[in-house]
Structures are given as structure tokens and as C-alpha cells.
Amino acid sequence: MPIGGIEQWITVKGASRENPVVLFVHGGPGNSQSPFADAMFTGWEKDFTLVQWDQRGAGRTYGRTGPSIESTLTLERIVDDGIEVAQYLSKHLHKQRIVIVGGSWGSLVGIHLAKKRPDLFTAYIGTGQLVNMRENTRASYERVLAYARETKDARATEELTQLGPPPFVGFAKWRTFRKWRNTYQAKLATAPRPDSKPSAEYATDKDLADYEAADDLNFAHFNFVGTSMTGPMMDIDLRKLGKDFKIPVYIIQGAVDMNAVPEIARDYLEWINAPAKQFILVPDTAHADSIASLAQVRRVLTMVGQ
Numbered sequence: 001m002p003i004g005g006i007e008q009w010i011t012v013k014g015a016s017r018e019n020p021v022v023l024f025v026h027g028g029p030g031n032s033q034s035p036f037a038d039a040m041f042t043g044w045e046k047d048f049t050l051v052q053w054d055q056r057g058a059g060r061t062y063g064r065t066g067p068s069i070e071s072t073l074t075l076e077r078i079v080d081d082g083i084e085v086a087q088y089l090s091k092h093l094h095k096q097r098i099v100i101v102g103g104s105w106g107s108l109v110g111i112h113l114a115k116k117r118p119d120l121f122t123a124y125i126g127t128g129q130l131v132n133m134r135e136n137t138r139a140s141y142e143r144v145l146a147y148a149r150e151t152k153d154a155r156a157t158e159e160l161t162q163l164g165p166p167p168f169v170g171f172a173k174w175r176t177f178r179k180w181r182n183t184y185q186a187k188l189a190t191a192p193r194p195d196s197k198p199s200a201e202y203a204t205d206k207d208l209a210d211y212e213a214a215d216d217l218n219f220a221h222f223n224f225v226g227t228s229m230t231g232p233m234m235d236i237d238l239r240k241l242g243k244d245f246k247i248p249v250y251i252i253q254g255a256v257d258m259n260a261v262p263e264i265a266r267d268y269l270e271w272i273n274a275p276a277k278q279f280i281l282v283p284d285t286a287h288a289d290s291i292a293s294l295a296q297v298r299r300v301l302t303m304v305g306q
Contacts, residue, residue, distance in 0.1 A: 009060035014049030020305030027104030030218025032059025035202035039195040062214035118246035188256035189286035248276035254285030
């Protein structure tokens with residue numbers, strides 16, 4: 001579809017146009033969910049119309065444009081793209097409003113969508129909800145270091161102590177922190193994960209290469225630019241948007257999420273005003289979806305779609 005001046009990849013799958021429409025806003029930035037959607041959401045199309053959107057600089061959208069759009073990779077531009085996608089879906093599917101499900105990076109985009117154009121949306125559901133990137137990175141570091149000390153992991157404790165708290169100046173320091181964060185998160189996340197095998201449709205050499213290239217492009221551009229590691233993503237703070245929402249807000253957070261620390265997401269939800277809101281903590285689940293967290297997403301979708 002022509003979105004934001006470029007062609008962007010969207011899939012729409014469902015059994016009935018009468019069902020609620022769900023727009024998934026993927027994470028990353030740059031990590032398209034389209035390749036894994038059929039495996040992750042098997043059976044959901046009976047009750048919902050499922051929309052996967054490869055954002056600017058991700059998946060098959062990246063495959064169509066390549067890195068030529070790097071200068072346009074901003075949160076503001078992607079939010080405006082999301083509004084165009086929602087407007088298209090509303091017209092194409094004859095639905096006045098749709099539901100947003102945003103995960104990780106997509107949770108930042110999703111909140112902006114909900115705030116900017118609430119007339120297009122029924123509700124917002126966030127998973128791995130990020131709020132304030134600098135605050136979250138500090139809290140994540142503290143949690144990782146505390147776990148290293150608790151488990152008497154001398155090597156991790158020494159390396160993390162030498163790093164000191166963020167901001168981490170230089171990629172090498174960030175890489176060291178990420179190594180321990182991911183190691184511990186993998187140990188703590190014992191909840192079964194959903195099938196994430198890419199469908200055959202997306203398993204071509206070109207699709208796989210584009211997926212990896214998009215991830216590299218977005219990591220360099222959004223997250224940590226140059227040796228200062230203080231790129232634009234680090235300046236995001238959702239509280240700057242204000243606390244008043246016109247649509248319900250639900251946050252489903254993994255209890256052992258070390259990327260998006262649950263306490264920060266909970267505090268944010270308590271701070272905002274919304275017609276309805278709920279915080280759901282999923283045991284033994286980290287930043288990535290578990291079968292249990294997806295079950296909670298489906299439960300909330302069923303509730304808001306009635």
C-alpha cells in the first residue's frame with residue numbers, strides 16, 4: 001500500500017469482516033512480525049481480523065525501499081504512517097475504529113497513535129510496554145546487577161560494576177550490559193513460548209536477508225547513534241504526551257522482563273487517566289511473548305471487541 005510516500009507491506013487475515021480489527025504494531029524498531037504471525041496467532045482469525053504491518057524500514061517494506069528511507073526513520077513519521085494504515089483499514093474493512101496491539105518499540109508507537117487519533121481506535125493494548133527510555137535503562141541495569149549479586153555470579157557482578165550505571169558511552173559497554181541482561185532474562189523466562197517459526201511465504205533468501213538488514217539499519221539509526229550511544233530513541237518519554245486518554249488502555253507485562261521493567265509500566269498506567277485501564281502481570285514471562293501473555297492479549301481483545 002502507498003503509505004507515507006512509499007510502498008509499505010500490510011497483511012489482512014480473518015474469517016469474517018464482522019469481527020473486530022486488530023492492528024499489530026511490531027517491535028524493534030525494524031523487527032517485522034509478519035513472518036511469524038501465522039504460527040503465533042493460529043486460530044485467532046476465527047474471532048478477529050488480524051493486521052500485520054511492516055513499518056518503514058522493516059521487513060518487506062524495507063525490501064521495497066532498501067536503506068534509502070533512513071533519513072525518514074523518526075518516531076513522528078512512523079506514527080503518521082500508522083495513522084494512514086488505520087485510516088485505510090477503517091475504509092477497506094468498513095470499521096469505524098480498530099484495536100491497537102503494540103509490543104516493545106511498537107508500544108511507544110501505539111501510545112502515540114492512541115493519543116494522536118483516538119477517533120480511529122477502540123482500545124490500546126501494550127506488551128513489553130516501554131515508557132521512558134533513560135529511566136528504563138537505569139532500572140534495567142539495577143535489576144540485572146542485583147540478580148548477578150543475588151546469584152553470586154562473580155564475573156557478571158565485576159563486569160557490571162565496572163560499567164557503572166547508564167548512560168553507556170560506547171557500543172562495547174552497551175554490548176556487555178546487553179549480554180548479561182539477555183543471559184539472565186533467558187534463565188528467568190521459564191513460561192512456554194509460542195511457535196515462532198517463520199511461514200514458508202517469508203522464508204525466501206531475500207526475505208531473510210531483508211529482515212536482518214532492516215534490524216541492522218534500525219539499531220544503528222534509532223537506538224544508539226555513533227559512539228555517544230544517545231540516539232533519538234533514548235529521549236522518548238511517554239509522560240510528555242499527557243496523562244489523559246480517550247480510549248481504554250491495557251498493559252500486559254512479563255514479570256521477569258528486564259528490557260521493559262514492569263514497575264515502570266505499572267506506575268505509568270496508574271498515572272494516566274483512561275475510560276478503562278488494567279495492568280496484567282504474567283508470571284515467568286520476559287520481554288518476548290509467552291503463550292500465557294498471548295492468552296491475556298486474546299482475552300482482552302475479546303473483552304474490548306464485544
